[in-house]
Amino acid sequence: MGRTPEELQAARDRLVPDVAASGLRVLFCGINPGLMTASTGHHFARPGNRFWPVLHASGFTPRLLRPAEQEELLAHGLGITNVVARASAKASELTAEEYREGGRLLAEKVARLRPRWLAVAGVTAYRVAFDDKHAVIGPQRRTLGTTRVWALPNPSGLNAHWTLATMAEEYGRLRAAAWEDA
Template sequence: MRFTQAELQQFRDRTVPDLLPDPLRLLFVGINPSLWSAATGAHFGRPGNRFYPALHRAGITSHVIDASAGYPEEGLAELTARGVGISNLVPRATARADELTREDLDDARDRLDDVVRRHAPRAVAVLGITAYRRAFAAPKARLGEQVSPWEATRLFVAPNPSGLNAHASVDSLGEDYRAAAVAAGIDVAAGIDVGDGGVGEGAP
């Protein structure tokens, strides 16, 4: 599936429904949906985004989910069965994250608090350190585990998986995601194909 820029612009400010399986073990939180994700209804769906390759590299999924045309039935079923959810700090779609306003990110913490309160994941991983610092009023925060504001939920911050983020690779993202998954009680070894050779090997 391909979209022209004109077609994608029609999805500006649209939302993508949160993926919230029950039980929810691990919640990944993006900054906000891309226009491509809004068009397909699948989080991190834009071709070139490294979210799903990193999930597989971490051992969270048994294969690389291709969400570029929407969630495939098998991939969605695996995320649901493993208790992996996806949300965003800001629900409205933009072409770039830097198009978000100060008000968007000021409201993000309340939105995330509500999701965590209602679904009680064991771990939350926010994907984007700059957006995290703004939303959580933590200007000196670093990547990794944070002091969680939620009593029964551990909080992590990992890099944005966008292909534009040159500071992270599929391997490094996989390591970050694996740490959050282990904290959430997900058996990451169960997500690795026998032929993979283990996390960190094979094609993304």
């Protein structure tokens, strides 16, 4: 899956299609696609991103899926989208306005798809997108229509504060809630 620096830069600003359908149990929401994701067309594709291992370790998937197998999530009642659609090398390249507009568009998407839970993988992105400065990891008071919202730790390898084990524990709390309210 190695990409040259030129191939990665060519993916800047590229859009990556959602993996989504109506009535999912959980629609996971990343901050925005990284260049590896945009280059491959597969969400959370950067080596070192812990999304796929955490999904498996928390019990969402029966086996460790590779990014190229992302469509298999739908069979498990899961999907993936992003707060901001455009790809960038780092989330720090995004503006507060992009986050706010992304939150508005995400609310429209959630209203259309009506997942049971929207799980935003990155509490800082959630805070800016939904103007909730005091949000913490876990279930939120806010709902989007009938959809409940959960802020999750960002699975990026750069988020060293959260280990694979502690992330799997938090994602597991969401999994239990998503299957409990069915």
